[in-house]
Amino acid sequence: MDARLAVNLLSDRLAALPLAIVYLTDRCNSRCVTCDYWRHGQTNLPPAAAQRLARELPALGAQVVLLSGGEPLLHPQWAEIAAVFQAARLRLWLLTAGLALARHAVRAAALCETITVSLDGATPATYQAIRGVDAFAAVTAGVRAAVAAGAAVTLRCTVQRANYAELPALVDLGHALGVRQVSFLPVDVSTHVAFARAADYDQTMALRPADLPRFAAVLAGLERTHAADFTSGFIAERPAKLRRLHQYFAALLGQAAFPPVACNAPRFSAVIGADGHLQPCYFIPGASQPNGAPLAQALNAPAAVALRRAIRQGERAECARCVCALRRGPRQLLLAGV
Numbered sequence: 001m002d003a004r005l006a007v008n009l010l011s012d013r014l015a016a017l018p019l020a021i022v023y024l025t026d027r028c029n030s031r032c033v034t035c036d037y038w039r040h041g042q043t044n045l046p047p048a049a050a051q052r053l054a055r056e057l058p059a060l061g062a063q064v065v066l067l068s069g070g071e072p073l074l075h076p077q078w079a080e081i082a083a084v085f086q087a088a089r090l091r092l093w094l095l096t097a098g099l100a101l102a103r104h105a106v107r108a109a110a111l112c113e114t115i116t117v118s119l120d121g122a123t124p125a126t127y128q129a130i131r132g133v134d135a136f137a138a139v140t141a142g143v144r145a146a147v148a149a150g151a152a153v154t155l156r157c158t159v160q161r162a163n164y165a166e167l168p169a170l171v172d173l174g175h176a177l178g179v180r181q182v183s184f185l186p187v188d189v190s191t192h193v194a195f196a197r198a199a200d201y202d203q204t205m206a207l208r209p210a211d212l213p214r215f216a217a218v219l220a221g222l223e224r225t226h227a228a229d230f231t232s233g234f235i236a237e238r239p240a241k242l243r244r245l246h247q248y249f250a251a252l253l254g255q256a257a258f259p260p261v262a263c264n265a266p267r268f269s270a271v272i273g274a275d276g277h278l279q280p281c282y283f284i285p286g287a288s289q290p291n292g293a294p295l296a297q298a299l300n301a302p303a304a305v306a307l308r309r310a311i312r313q314g315e316r317a318e319c320a321r322c323v324c325a326l327r328r329g330p331r332q333l334l335l336a337g338v
């Protein structure tokens with residue numbers, strides 16, 4: 001048990017950082033309609049910065065590093081950086097779109113405790129419509145290769161208008177690919193920071209009024225036909241949590257209240273950009289921070305502490321419609337750490 005976590009929970013300072021979300025790069029080889037990283041990304045995390053993080057994170061009680069981006073496997077030295085973190089006894093979780101996973105599967109399986117692959121369609125056509133690239137075969141080959149190499153692979157599907165009818169097929173595909181779990185979250189049409197996109201991006205990914213009863217029927221059908229997958233946890237969310245996705249889309253259409261959000265992610269995690277900038281989570285831009293300061297100091301710069309306080313006090317609009325809230329109870333944090 002890390003007693004420093006009590007400081008995290010009882011104040012707006014971070015005495016420990018159990019989970020570090022590190023963007024290895026902001027470049028990407030997908031072309032998602034929901035995201036602009038692939039248009040603008042050009043920064044790779046410098047290896048020297050990774051080595052510094054590998055020294056600083058253990059001192060902050062970090063346990064897990066989530067390798068994110070952009071597409072982390074596009075960093076030409078991703079494996080060397082992952083090995084540096086691994087040598088520092090940090091557990092690695094890779095979040096990838098999977099286009100290059102087949103080529104890197106053996107090293108990724110050896111370096112990463114968990115691999116989450118984004119898969120937004122159960123067919124090549126749906127995948128391409130959402131991701132903008134003809135890569136369904138490449139991604140599923142990557143998943144198969146990672147599973148064959150012994151990796152614990154999870155599929156994550158961003159539910160939207162183009163794919164909500166495919167939820168049962170995606171669960172079946174997960175079984176066919178041999179993954180450990182399939183997880184669903186709604187497409188984010190409210191914030192711009194997580195996907196580096198302009199404020200006037202296309203919002204046609206959300207469901208339309210005629211889709212709502214159909215989506216409700218899909219969810220009800222999934223509960224009937226895949227009850228064992230809910231029971232076993234193969235589907236990560238419980239039925240009630242999936243029904244919140246429906247409520248979220250109904251709320252976007254003004255037909256329901258947004259599902260209540262409970263989140264304390266900024267109290268146990270932080271996002272560290274490829275250029276070194278810090279954010280309290282994927283969705284909220286970071287406050288200005290001391291240039292080149294040690295991580296512990298930057299995390300607790302007055303502006304960063306004030307930003308966490310504002311989030312805790314419910315003053316950030318991003319939280320009200322957040323699709324990716326994360327909550328850890330005191331017992332879970334103090335006993336398990338993440």
Ligand code: SF4
Nearest residue numbers: 028030032035070097
């Ligand atoms: S959403 Fe992810 S996979 Fe898609 S372009 Fe953006 S960074 Fe790449």
Ligand code: SF4
Nearest residue numbers: 263281283319322325
């Ligand atoms: S609710 Fe969402 S936007 Fe708010 S702090 Fe949590 S992850 Fe960030």
